Amino acid sequence: MTEEQPPRANSQRDEKAVSDFVERFAAQLTDAGMARMPARVFAAILSSDAGTMSVAELGEQLKISPAAVSGAVRYLSHVTMVSREREPGSRRERYRVHSDQWYEALGNRDQIVKRWEDTMREGVASLGPDTPAGLRLAETQDFFHFLGQELPLLLDRWREHRERTYGGSVAT
Template sequence: MPHPDPAPEEISQFVEHFAGVLANSGVPTMSARVIGRMLVSPTGTLTSAELAESLRISQPAVSGAVRQLLQVGFITRERIPGSRKDHYRIRDDVFPAILERRNSALAEWESTSRSGAELFGLDTPVGRRLCEAADYFAFIHRDLEQLIRSWRVDHPR
């Protein structure tokens, strides 16, 4: 028995809840809403006008979010034959891509913490605190990197 399609209001509630979860983890709010909406699009593509209408936001808000998502490579722009409008497609691997960006940040946090530990001296309270932070960031970075690699091996596109 096929699953019934959710009602438009249920879809909107899901998108807003999903976007809130992404926003709480550091994804800009409008970008999180666009990701959430594109994720539940049957085709994975939407135009700016469709995004604005379905999210009930202004065209400039959509434009800013789309520009940011294009810059970080979470969505792509494409033309559909016969259409003069740009269509935006969410990457199939958007979540590994998000975590890869986060993992790059962890490497920077580690490097910055280590340089701070050296600046203040490893034998000082500040230096020890920064060294422990650097060790933690290195640990998480290594494990997350391995998890992402394993995911890609197990789930090739």
């Protein structure tokens, strides 16, 4: 495998191709369960060279209102897919996607998976471990337990791979 370097900023971007990518990726995120507007905002920020955009830039690129941007960013911040930053010397905010955001988003799911596992355990006890529903919940509980144990190991392997492949100079 050859070592890849982070791409350099390209001032000659094909805005139509960028827009097509944003809408295609947003549609895939929507198909996976994300609301449409947060998916579009996330895809736009992800595809920006700087990895950061303002409300005005997002509104202009996506042809949406500041209120729509605000609602989308609120959701994306809540699920740790973007962070808010103040522009130096200004009250305006910029929204950033970090290069390790997928890692962070998945890593933050540990607590959720653990709660689901605990809830399934309670469900098994409530429904009875020998009932069809209890057996189905027990299998789901076991899946969440398995996922909770394997996900940190997988994320550690990704961190090692990322360091080998991209080193410490990954664009944020």
